[in-house]
Amino acid sequence: MASESESRHVLKLALASASVVWYISLWTIGMIGCVAARKRYRLRPRSPLASAPASSVPGVSIIRPLKGLDTNLYENLESTFMQEYANFELWFCVDDEDDQALPIVRDLMAKYPNVNARIAIRNSLTVGVNPKVNNLMTAYRQAAHDILWVLDSNVMVDVGTLARSVDILSPPSTAHPPKHRIGVVHHVPFAYVSKPSLGSYVEQAFLNTNHAKMYIAINTVAVESCVVGKSCLYRKSDLERVDGSFRPIANAENGGQQPGERGLEAFGRFLAEDNMIAGALWHELGLRHDLSCDVAHNAIGDMTLMDYIARRIRWIRVRKRMVFAATMVEPFTESILAGCLASLGLNYLLGIPPWLFLLLHFLVWLYVDFDVYASLAGYPMPTAIRLQFIFAWIVRELLALPIWFVAIVGNVVVWRGTRYEVLQNGEVRKASQDGGGLLGWLRRRGRKSADYYEPLEVRE
Structure with missing residues (x-):
């Protein structure tokens, strides 16, 4: 009985340690992106x-x-x-x-x-x-x-x-x-x-x-x-x-x-x-x-939101056939799953309350994302759009895992009105045009984008 309890402890310790190591690695990659964005995009010389x-x-x-x-x-x-x-x-x-x-x-x-x-x-x-x-x-x-x-x-x-x-x-x-x-x-x-x-x-x-x-x-x-x-x-x-x-x-x-x-x-x-x-x-x-x-x-x-979901499903299915391992790991790079796993690991290893860790985790994650936005735009996010952006950011994070699960079980995508079957290495062939399945439903639920022109400022 003692041996079984000890084995269970070793397994939990290994899983907790792995979740924390993964979390640190993920943050390392994220900070590389954030710092590189600051260096590369905040100054654009002629x-x-x-x-x-x-x-x-x-x-x-x-x-x-x-x-x-x-x-x-x-x-x-x-x-x-x-x-x-x-x-x-x-x-x-x-x-x-x-x-x-x-x-x-x-x-x-x-x-x-x-x-x-x-x-x-x-x-x-x-x-x-x-x-x-x-x-x-x-x-x-x-x-x-x-x-x-x-x-x-x-x-x-x-x-x-x-x-x-x-x-x-x-x-x-x-x-x-x-x-x-x-x-x-x-x-x-x-x-x-x-x-x-x-x-x-x-x-x-x-x-x-x-x-x-x-x-x-x-x-x-x-x-x-x-x-x-x-x-x-x-x-x-x-x-x-x-x-x-x-x-x-x-x-x-x-x-x-x-x-x-x-x-x-x-x-x-x-x-x-x-x-x-x-x-x-x-x-x-x-x-x-x-x-x-x-x-x-x-x-x-x-x-529409259905347009967004269908688009993400399409490119995950294409990427799955091109870089399978990276696509399988993708859910663990998202803020919700990575944060939850790390919170459990730190709670087991150090006794840190999960609610406290997750609160800090999401605040810092959002702050870094805001910083990346500011680097690419060349200016901080305007206050007038900050709340709506945070809401959209939350929706994006919540949808990431469900979209991945839907995308991972199929190989048919719709692009510019044509259905394709994604083959090995990212090659495709035309599929039947019956529009069945969840992706077809998403496509029918969406609507074609309107044709309009609204000037956008070009910043040099």
Whole structure:
């Protein structure tokens, strides 16, 4: 009996110690993200390239995939016309001539006649199941420059973003050579709510705190590729050598390449092509990634709570097939589960009351999230929106675990009205369009976001 009691004590001691060690490790990662955000985003100096002549800066092809009237579309697209950079071209990609975004594009082309802007019509060009890749292909093949900047239609950028990003991707030859050449420069999303709704506020709370904190931390430690493709720069010449297999190329430094299909078309079989492109450049060519000091201003429109839930389910299911272990651990990185486990562990080890620990835990966690928000925004959170943000933050935290449980048991996702089955390694195939299951119900419960335009201030 004594032996059984002793064994039970050892097990409890081990579990309690493990929960505390995990909690400390999680806070270490969170503080890395918080401190890195402070250092990187609170000062955005003007790049020398912003005022350099066209002959002295690398050319860049900016490619924007479009489909319909996204939130704040006019201002989002206009921000790329306004880049302080002397050598770039603009490509706007649509599926057909009837796309509702085209009148806006043509208005902007007339407003900025000195900008080399073009429209790429996909028509029937298809290289895979991913509609975004299909949309990009015409511009990708006709791009005049090796450096590509691909950014989503719901993203707005500061006027100095391109110059600062090229500084990182193609540093001056006089600069100290980095240990690894940079293959991707990307920008952390920072969400703006253009039209108030519960789902929009919850999405904003997620992107501007927990997501940003972990995203910045992982990229600061840089032990693995972690890229969200809302705004990415990379070289076409690099992409033309990889195929998404993640198999290292033996002679990569001497121009080696994968056999068979390569380039952007090779990524048409993936749903998260942005993440896979970044991973391929990392694993196959040995190139590293870097964040600039800019953010991708992500305009969020009329998103219902069901829209938010369906979106999170979709990307957890995709990520599950790409990074299974990390997805399984994800619930333990959330404030509620991590805090509850640590409170039980500390109560067993040190006798600290769980209620007292949890009170301090949530207050400090929220404070750090506010600090990350302030770093990305460039200013503290306005007092007028603080209470509504805290409410949205609480809703986000409470939904995290239930959403994960729903997402983890299925492999079917809905993206832009089409159902896909996610296969091994993140590849997808079209699924039956019956819209069944919980995800179909969520989709039916949500409503299509309204088309509207509300100017957002671009801060330099």
